[in-house]
Amino acid sequence: MKNIILLFIFSFTLATILPAQIEKGDVLIKNGTVITITDGVKENSDVLIRDGIIRRIGKNISVEGIHTIDATGQFVMPGIIDAHSHIGIDVVNEGTDPNTSDVFVGDAINPFAISIYRALAGGVTASHAMHGSANAVGGQCETIKHRFGSIDPEDMKMAGAPRTIKFALGENPMRVHGEGRRIVPRTRMGVEQIFREGFAKAQDYMAEWDRYNTDPDGAKEPPKFDMKMETMADILRGEIIIHCHSYRADEILMLLDVLEDYGVSKICFQHVNEGFKVAPELAAFGASASVFADWWAYKFEVYYSTAYNAAILTRNNVVTSINSDSGELIRHLYHEAAKTQRYGDLSDNEALRLITLNPAIQLGIDDRVGSLEIGKDGDIAIFSKHPLSIYAVPQVTIVDGVVRFDINGDTEDMRMDVDPEAKISTFVDHSYSEEDRCMQGLFEFFIDRK
């Protein structure tokens, strides 16, 4: 522990002197079963990472003086990606307006969160730190890499990842605003109008600025800058991917109609428990789906669910991922993905795509992560057995060529922000079911209104 504190002080000193620089590493993984996702499974093969990038995949690669991991008998796969999570952030909901497109989750990153380390210990190298679902139009989200050990929040951000924003349909925005604050939306009719109003006003806003920019002299003064309108305009321009919390088939179709009316095409539906009912419509639109493996019945809008959702969506050609939305589930997404083999007979590669390449596509980062290919980031998870087996244990997790989790280097206490004078016991009893409920259906709602 002492070492960690020293390391902390050392890196803090460094960080204050030097400009932030993402740590990138060199590593050679030898003799594993390499699951590439895009190019089959390669037995007894090696993966070479230099300067954080995968340089070679093949047999008998040897490099002098490089950190080498013997993966004999083990399984090497791309780092797992979670397209829906709230780990590593201090706040989740700005639940004060049905449209809060002007706020950024990226402003609330907490690099010390132990949940990041626990996710790494489950082979997860990147996650989508999302705004909550209190508002129809929530805040902008942040795609983070799990560089646990860095202390600068900026280091967690995956630079260059496309912008994303949270939308939300159904019960949550209806409860927070309609029931809680007596303002629209109290119904799914109202939810639709929040989007239409946002997009229509953004169109006016864009037109105003266009007029001003083409003829600055014709106007007395420039139009008033409006952060919300800027964001909505960027969605209309196709610069932001929408990730929409949704459950029921009707509301999913509603949003597809709205987006079609405004010419918006980049959309990933989140949770989307009734996605299976409108899978053909989702596929035709080109919308993707990020689902739970088996969560259901925690609220009424997920009562008519099926654990076969991911399989039905996959068979209907919808790009589908399995997400966690939970600091617990994120630790075993490989197990969550495997459930699609019991519920829908997906093949090994189809199941693993749900937690690698497909979430990468949904976040717009599939050119850099999500599969083991030369030129992609050196983000890797190594398992003791096939990752879809219940008996698999994550061994080593690598981000940008840097080992961030090693089962052999895992010490009793991995916290980086220990308060030496803290007296209050940190024990939290997770068996209280009320907590489970918050974690599930009302997780975001409760954070907002506790």
Added chain:
Amino acid sequence: MTKKLSIYIFLFLVYSSHGQQIAKSTYETVLLKNATVHTITNGTMNATDVLIRDGMIADIGSNLTSPAGAKIVDCTDHHIYPGFIDGGTTLALSEVGSVSLTNDYNEIGDLIPHMDALTAVNPNAVAIPVTRVNGVTSVIVHPMGGLFPGTASLIDLTGYTPNQMDAGFRAVVMNFPASGKRGRWDRRSEEDIKKEQEKATKKIDKIWEELTLYHKIDSASTGQSKSSMKYQPEMDALLPVVRGKIPLMINVNKDKDIESALAWIEKKGIKAILCGVSEGYKVADKIAKAGIPVVTGPVLSTPGREEDKYDIAYRNAGIMAQAGVKVALRTNDSENVRNLPFNAGFAATYGMGIEEALKSITINPAEIFGVADKYGSIEKGKVANLFVATGDPFEMKTNITHLFIKGWTIPIESRHTLLYNEFLNRSPGLND
């Protein structure tokens, strides 16, 4: 004619695709042929037959002769396991989590052991078929809430009335005064938590004093009219506990609280089961020495403390078992009790081993709940709660092909499978 035909086809489609009711169970004599039988109590038997008759396991052996009229199921390359038992759930006590009027596990009051979970079991809960098709055939349904929130029951996951589902075990639930936070949203100070804990402890002492007196008066007046006794349902519900006829299921998690609970149990001289026990690994030897059985879980949960090792919740059950504690598992879930075998699988992977993990959801809970003469293993004369699987039931790839509860042949169907069948290739599709 064509019009008429298309109407028929339409009607057929409507009825076939929207009938969201699972098929009825059947009650017949079934001979399961040539399976690998995982008896739990008597090792694994290859190429073995199991005969199910009159709700019981009537025979086990190689090349059993089929009784007349028996249905024969070829189980070559398949595996038979006893039905799994979950040691703590709110299954069938809650239909939709966030809709409070569908939640029947949390009555108002601190001292309400007479609130009977079995009363509120909904035999038609949609989650029941969803649960049992993963091999879970019996569960404890438990009330939650205050110090003594009610009485738990063991139920089988088939039947049209709560009484038909009753598997013959009851226990009063107790939440032992806790010195830890009740969740992430618990903002009480250390001092406040301690005060509340002391208050709760005092309250329990007072209840027990009163109960001891009630017990003495009741014993003295046995056979006489009870009209002289005031109506005290909570005392009546606790009488069998103080008399050692049924156990207390004591929810307790933090290391120090577990030790306090063990001391309290010894002092009161009652039968008890420790439940939850998330920090049992820290005091495993003490629990083993006290000889108190444990129902722990969920295994799939985050560690209780920030500084804990990331996998301690996975390891907890195994560490206790290793120390000699009799361990059963629970999901503490409602709609996803179906994940019990996967909780056991994680425990198996993280130190418990497959054999012990299987016991922790079969014979161990049966023994802890005093029903091992009927449940928990594949043995002649036991209740026919068992399933046939294509392989290891902890593995997600494995499918369960046949399921029997109390000898009933249960369809491998649930809302989840019905929706799958209806929507995999939706008709009408996009352009029909």
